[in-house]
Structure formats: structure tokens, C-alpha cells
Amino acid sequence: MTARVILGVGGGIAAYKAAELLRLFTESGHRVRVVPTAAALRFVGAPTWAALSREPVADDVWSDAHEVPHVRLGKEADLVVVAPATADLIAKTAHGLADDLLTNTLLTARCPVVLAPAMHTEMWEHPATQANVALLRSRGVLVIEPASGRLTGSDTGKGRLPDPAEIFAYARRVLVRGADAPLDLTGRHVVVTAGGTREPLDPVRFLGNRSSGKQGYAFARTAAARGARVTLVSANPTLPAPAGVDVVVVSTTEELRKATVEAAADADAVVMAAAPADFRPAVYAPQKIKKVPGAGPEPIALALNPDIAAELGERKPAGQVLVVFAAETVDTEDALANARQKLIVKNADLIVVNQVGTDKVFGSDANTATVLGADGTETVFPQQPKEDLADAVWDLITTRLTSTS
Known part of the structure; x- marks a missing residue:
């Protein structure tokens, strides 16, 4: 699918990362027009954006005025992505201010709009910013939660621009769903588990499984693109955090149980895509277990791990949708x-x-999966990308959420 994308760039230090996002869009065959703010051009110059996009670059409404760019760009776009979106730009967008080409484009856009904020933690957490974000979300704008990590200088905290590859993956899901697809998880909190747990045998060995976490991450990514607030409880992750998702990292099945039960308390839906180990070593050896010359290994006694899905089923509040998995051979x-x-x-x-x-x-x-419902339904999904399967299962979930609202 080739799309016409407007890449807005706000005036923050993370503006340089937008060049990587631009590359991902263009290499995927999309036509991208970069619309920076004047402040953004102080971080990355117009020639860079023009060379990478092969499109003209301007920040004001006066350039090429005969083409009426302040109206045309937004109306013709299939998607508008702003990365980074500064506190100032978010405020202007929320309140309909239009003093440059980007803010005019945002006012005229009738396609999906994705904002990827980046700013210092104090600015992100300020009540004014949070109110502006809430207002934008209520209007259908997709505002990605910023990542936590190193900011400018020695500061760390929430406010970091998500990884460009993950912003691209988020935007791709929005494009796949289409401009008319409802943001049917807006206002919902969903919990997704992913990955395989590890049960330590000694300081260097563990019992585990082959789960990569890809299906759980696909559920988290697609839910975020549908407007949900997503908590991803990830066991021993090796994948980058999906954009706009709060990630809780765990290792053992007991850690997974504790984090999931806590997160699920106020969740509208819980998707148990992780592969928790059913058993753990009954005894943990505090020192590495050594080979004994001429002797075989000692048998490893196993203990049963808690059944997280069954516990969630017992605790399930009215209206919550619980999705479990059955990995069969x-x-x-x-x-x-x-x-x-x-x-x-x-x-x-x-x-x-x-x-x-x-x-x-x-x-x-x-x-490839078959999804069985407690209501007796049976839905067969042929082999398809894991993100497409996740979206299809979310369709089944949202139907049940709607029926219990």
C-alpha cells in the first residue's frame, strides 16, 4: 500500500530522529512530504529533509502560495505523523492555532493523525499538557505515549521519543486499518502478556521455552493503534518496546503473575499471550551445579507454577474480557x-x-490459529502476519466489550 504521508517535525532535540522515520516511510514506497516548524529547522536544515524525501520543504504558508499548501497538504494526505511533537505544538494543535504550515495542515487534515510527543518529563506531566493530550484524544487524534529513558543532558524520565522503527510500525498499523476504521479501544485499558518465562535452576541455568514474544507484542502494538492504553507485561524481552505502550519487564512465572494480576485490576481486556513455564525447579542451587567425573547428573525435581490465567478468571470483574492461549503439539x-x-x-x-x-x-x-469463544463460536484464521491475526482477535474482543458496556 502506497500512501501520501505528511511528516511533521517539531522543534525539539529529537528532530534528528525523524530522519530515520522518514527513511522508513520512503523505503516502504510511501510518498512523504516533510513539514517542519521554524524551530525544527534550527535542529535539522531544510536541505536534509528535501534530499531525503525528494519533496519541497517549507515551514510557512507563503512558499508556493499559488498551490495553497496550507489547505491542500492536509486534505490530500492519507496520514499525518508528527515526530517529535513538542509541548508547544501539542498545545497549538489542541486549541486550533494555525500560525505556520504544519499547524494549518493539522487543522485541514481529514485523515488519521498521529502525534509522537518528546519533551522533558516535567513538561509531559504538567496538567496543561495532559489536558491538551486528553482533548486531542477525545477528538480521535492518536497521541503516542512517550518512552522513558535518557533525555537531553543528564536528565532521565518519561518524555523520550519512541524508537523511530516503532513509530513507523504504529503508523503502518494505522494505515492498514484505514481512515474510516474506528478507534474502538479509545478510553480502554488493555493488558497483554508476552514472551517466555525463565525459572532459575542455578545462577547460570534456567528452564524456559522458545517463545519469542512476537505475538504478544503484535497484540500490544495493534491495540495501541486502535486507541487503547496498553500495559505490556513482557517476560525476558529481546524485542524493542512498541511505541505508545507501557512495558513491565519480568523474568519468572511468579513475577509475571504478580505484575499481570496488579495491572489487570482495572483492565477492560486481558490477553495472555505469554508462555509461562508450567514448572520450576523445586530447589534452587545457589552455586553453579558442577559435573562430577564418572557420575551422571542428579535428577531435577520440579514444582508446579501458579496458573495465572485461572487466577485471572477467578478474579475477573464484570465486563472484563479474558483471552487465554493454548499452545498444542x-x-x-x-x-x-x-x-x-x-x-x-x-x-x-x-x-x-x-x-x-x-x-x-x-x-x-x-x-495460524483457531479462536474458540465461551459463547460457542469458533473462528479459524489461516496463516497470516501476527499483527493481522492480533487485529482480527481484537475485533472479536471489541464485539464482546461493546456487548457488555
Whole structure:
């Protein structure tokens, strides 16, 4: 899909990162027009943007006035992305001020608009900024939550521009869904778990599994693109944090249980895409277990880990939608029979059934699944990218959220 994208660039130190975002858009075949503010041009000059985009660059409404760019650009765009979006630019956008080409474009845009804020923590947390963000979101503007990390100077905190690749992935999902797709998770808090837990045997060894976390991250990314506030509880992550998502990093199944139960208390939906270890070593060796010459290894006694999904099912408040997963290695009919029983035992609303194993699902970018509903429905999804599957499952979830509202 080739789209006409407006890349707005605000006047913050993170403006240089927008060049990487521009490259990702153009290399994917999209036509991109960069519209910087005057302050942004003090960080990165117009020749850089023009060379990378192969499009003219201006920050005022007077350049090429015969083409009426302050109206035309917004009306013709398929997507507007502003990165970085400064506190000043967010305030102007929220209150309809239009004193340059970018703010005029934002007023005339009738396509999806994505703002990626970047500023110091104190500015992001100020009540004025939070009120402006809330106002924009109420109007359907997608405001990505900033990342936490190193800011300018020695400061650290929330306010860092998310990784350009993740902003691009977020924007790509918005484009895939289309301009008319509803932001049906706006105002909703969803919790997603991802990755495989690790149960320590000694200081250097653990029991684990092959889960990459890709499917859980796809659920988090697609929910954010639908307007949700997303908490991602990620076990031993190796993937970059999705843009606009709050990530809680855990390691063991017990850590995953504690973080998920806490986050799920006020959640509208919980998607248990993680692969928690069913068992853990019954005894942890404080020193590395040594080989004994001439002797075989000692047997490893295992203890049962808590069943997080079952606990969430017991605690599930009225109206919350719980989605669990069944990773199966048996044939399809047995897998579905097992999943139906699991759906009942865990008091879940949906269960996603996967056939897993070597070169199946774990680590791949695609997935095949059957989703069973507590209402007796059965939906089969052929092999497709994990983000497409996640979006399709969110369709099933939002239908149930709507019916219980």
C-alpha cells in the first residue's frame, strides 16, 4: 500500500530522529512530504529533509502560495505523523492555532493523525499538557505515549521519543486499518502478556521455552493503534518496546503473575499471550551445579507454577474480557477438545489455539490459529502476519466489550 504521508517535525532535540522515520516511510514506497516548524529547522536544515524525501520543504504558508499548501497538504494526505511533537505544538494543535504550515495542515487534515510527543518529563506531566493530550484524544487524534529513558543532558524520565522503527510500525498499523476504521479501544485499558518465562535452576541455568514474544507484542502494538492504553507485561524481552505502550519487564512465572494480576485490576481486556513455564525447579542451587567425573547428573525435581490465567478468571470483574492461549503439539481435534475444556476451567471468554513446535509459531512472523469463544463460536484464521491475526482477535474482543458496556 502506497500512501501520501505528511511528516511533521517539531522543534525539539529529537528532530534528528525523524530522519530515520522518514527513511522508513520512503523505503516502504510511501510518498512523504516533510513539514517542519521554524524551530525544527534550527535542529535539522531544510536541505536534509528535501534530499531525503525528494519533496519541497517549507515551514510557512507563503512558499508556493499559488498551490495553497496550507489547505491542500492536509486534505490530500492519507496520514499525518508528527515526530517529535513538542509541548508547544501539542498545545497549538489542541486549541486550533494555525500560525505556520504544519499547524494549518493539522487543522485541514481529514485523515488519521498521529502525534509522537518528546519533551522533558516535567513538561509531559504538567496538567496543561495532559489536558491538551486528553482533548486531542477525545477528538480521535492518536497521541503516542512517550518512552522513558535518557533525555537531553543528564536528565532521565518519561518524555523520550519512541524508537523511530516503532513509530513507523504504529503508523503502518494505522494505515492498514484505514481512515474510516474506528478507534474502538479509545478510553480502554488493555493488558497483554508476552514472551517466555525463565525459572532459575542455578545462577547460570534456567528452564524456559522458545517463545519469542512476537505475538504478544503484535497484540500490544495493534491495540495501541486502535486507541487503547496498553500495559505490556513482557517476560525476558529481546524485542524493542512498541511505541505508545507501557512495558513491565519480568523474568519468572511468579513475577509475571504478580505484575499481570496488579495491572489487570482495572483492565477492560486481558490477553495472555505469554508462555509461562508450567514448572520450576523445586530447589534452587545457589552455586553453579558442577559435573562430577564418572557420575551422571542428579535428577531435577520440579514444582508446579501458579496458573495465572485461572487466577485471572477467578478474579475477573464484570465486563472484563479474558483471552487465554493454548499452545498444542497434538493433532487439531485433540487440540480443540483440550482448548474447550481449558476455556471452561479458566473462566475465559476466548481461547486462541496454536499448533506449536520446532519451526512452528515460536519465533516466526506469521501465525495460524483457531479462536474458540465461551459463547460457542469458533473462528479459524489461516496463516497470516501476527499483527493481522492480533487485529482480527481484537475485533472479536471489541464485539464482546461493546456487548457488555
